[in-house]
Amino acid sequence: MAYTYEYPRPALTVDCVIFGLDESHQLKVLLIQRKNDPFAGRWALPGGFVDMDESLEAAALRELEEETGVRDVFIEQLFTFGAPERDPRGRVVSVAYYALVNLSEHPVEAASDARRVEWFPVQELPPLAFDHDKILQMATNRLRAKVRYQPIGFELLPEQFTLSQLQQLYETVLGVDELNKRNFRTRILKMGVLREVGKQENVAHRPAKLYSFDKEAYEQLFRERYDDLLRRGVDFEI
Amino acid sequence: MAYTYEYPRPALTVDCVIFGLDESHQLKVLLIQRKNDPFAGRWALPGGFVDMDESLEAAALRELEEETGVRDVFIEQLFTFGAPERDPRGRVVSVAYYALVNLSEHPVEAASDARRVEWFPVQELPPLAFDHDKILQMATNRLRAKVRYQPIGFELLPEQFTLSQLQQLYETVLGVDELNKRNFRTRILKMGVLREVGKQENVAHRPAKLYSFDKEAYEQLFRERYDDLLRRGVDFEI
DNA sequence: TCAAAAGTGTTATCATTACACCCATGG
DNA sequence: CCATGGGTGTAATGATAACACTTTTGA
Incomplete structure (x- = not known):
């Protein structure tokens, strides 16, 4: 059948930049290896064509799961890449999405067609297909x-976590390299979005307090912040 | 000919949200009146279909000029809207762009096909076609x-401007309503991106100092800021 | 008692806010 | 000499940064 x-x-595609944090606190990104030309054998972001009856976000999630087995991810739109020459096959416009997930909770699947799927450290990436290096660069900046x-x-940590873990994550x-421990703690506790919920057991050092993220307190804070910002006016801070 | x-x-379109500031310090947005169904007679954002050999940004600028006569604008990508039902004619995905311009420097043209083009105050908008109210809402948030x-x-003000004018603009x-004058001034001057260039003449009150924007100083500042931010780590401020 | 990691005290400096007040000009 | 905006002084309070120190645990 033809249209x-x-x-x-x-043509309209979606691409997904999925960042993952592994056990050793390395920031990684999920890539698949292309089987077909163009760029056969090269690594690329998971993604594919948008179906006629699905939203862009749904398309991104569908392709992500089809190609990597990764599901249940909160993705956000990053940018739409539409340079005329970005795909040698012809005009292809791609809407990019990104997310940050706990790597250990999102095992990759050997996809049905035996395509390779792997987490790569963002510091040691292979050459990428198309303009995917550009997409990844933008995603990294946006994440930061x-x-x-x-x-x-907070979703990347266990339900209960220590301040050191949280600091590690931010680093x-x-x-x-290393954020100042004292100041990191003061700052994050002062916000009042963490709830103390216990302490570690069976560790070979002073047990750390365990915290969980208090979502309601955060949302409360967010609302208050907004009014403040308007009163202050100009800021010029990121 | 058919494809x-x-x-x-x-189908892939672009839409432009062009904000303008008029002489009386009102924030306005540029709309065109649709001639054809769907939504014939309704007001809508300028925009249209992307050609095969032009970038998305080029398409947005082309449509903007064709439909409104407005040109030489720095637009930025806002978001891509792709809900399956957003256009009754069928699946249409639209990449939205936005910009803020000095309204008086961008006169609208009676477009060749006599379509109406007008600046509307953002507070008093007519009903809009498609999901353009949603696009506009997002653009307003992003601008703020x-x-x-x-x-x-700074581009919206004359080359030389007073701090009161700048404050007006921010408000x-x-x-x-009203930002605190003292604090606004302290803040903005402390940044060091304004250069004093003279003073007003022939005004019926104490003449104000005139400033111009020091682009180099700003870029310098921006670079320094970035390192700072990394050292501070967490912020949780907008 | 030691290593390892958690957690705290303190101080100098800077930024922010809120108010009130003075200044220069043309009419 | 007054109306009209332009422009400044200041003090209380809070945030930030930097550094060194104490505490608690299991081995």
Whole structure:
């Protein structure tokens, strides 16, 4: 069957940049190996064509699961890439999505067609197909910007976590050596979005307090913040 | 002539949300009146179909000029809207762009096909076609967020401007009553991105100092900021 | 008693807020 | 000399950064 239109149309695809944090606090990204030309054998972001009756987000989630087995992810739209020459096969416009997940909770599946799927450290990436390096670069920047004003990342930790774990997470996502322990703690506790829920047991050192993220407190805070911001006016801070 | 594809393809359009500031410090948005169904007679964002050999941004600028006569605008991508039912004619995915311009420097043209083009105050909008109210809402939010961390808006003022004018601008864009004069000034001057260039003449009150935006100083500042941010780590501020 | 990691005290400095007040000009 | 905006002083309070120190646990 074929589909005919009066005017030519670009093809429309979606691509997913899925960041994962592994046990050793490395930031990784999920890639698949292409089987077909163009770029056969190269690694690429999971993605594919949008069906006519699904939303863009649904398309991204569907392709992600089909190609990697990864599901139940909160993705957000990143940017739409539409340079005329970005795909050698012809005009293809791609809407990119991104997410940050707990790597250990999202095992990759050997996809049905035996395509390879792997997590790569963002520091040691293979050459990528199409303009996927550009997409990934933008996703990394966005993730780092976002981590500063939204409590992204709490989903990556166990339900209960220590402040050291949380600090580790921030250091990893921001790609920074070592944040000042004292100041990190003061800051994050002052926000009042963490609830103390117990302490570690059976560790060979002083047991750390365990916290969980208090979502309601956060949402409350967020609402208050908004009014503040308007009163302050200008900021010029990221 | 017709174009045939093996699989169906959504149509791809671009839409432009152009904000303008008028002389009386009102925030307005540029709309056109549709001639044809669906939504004939309704007001809508300027926009249209993407050609096969132009980038998305180029398509947005082309449609903007064709439909409104407005040109030489710095647009930025906002979001891509792709809900399956957003256009009654069928599947249409639209990449939205936005910009903020000095309204008086961008006169609208009676478009060749005599379609009406007008600036509407964002507070008093007519019903809009498609999901354009949603697009506009998102654009407004983005503009307000952006104005806090980027010196957007300086382009809207004359080359030389007073601090009161600048404050007015911020109040308008943020939709806020009155920022504290003292604090606004302290803050913005402390940044060091304004250069004093003279003073007003022939005004019936103490003449104000005139400033211009020091682009180099800003870019310098921006680079320094970035390192700082990494060291501070977590922020949770917008 | 030691290693390892958790957790705290403190201080100098800077930023923010809120108010009230003074200044220069043309009419 | 007054109306009209432009422009400044200041003090209380809170946030930030930097560094060194104490505590608690299992081995």
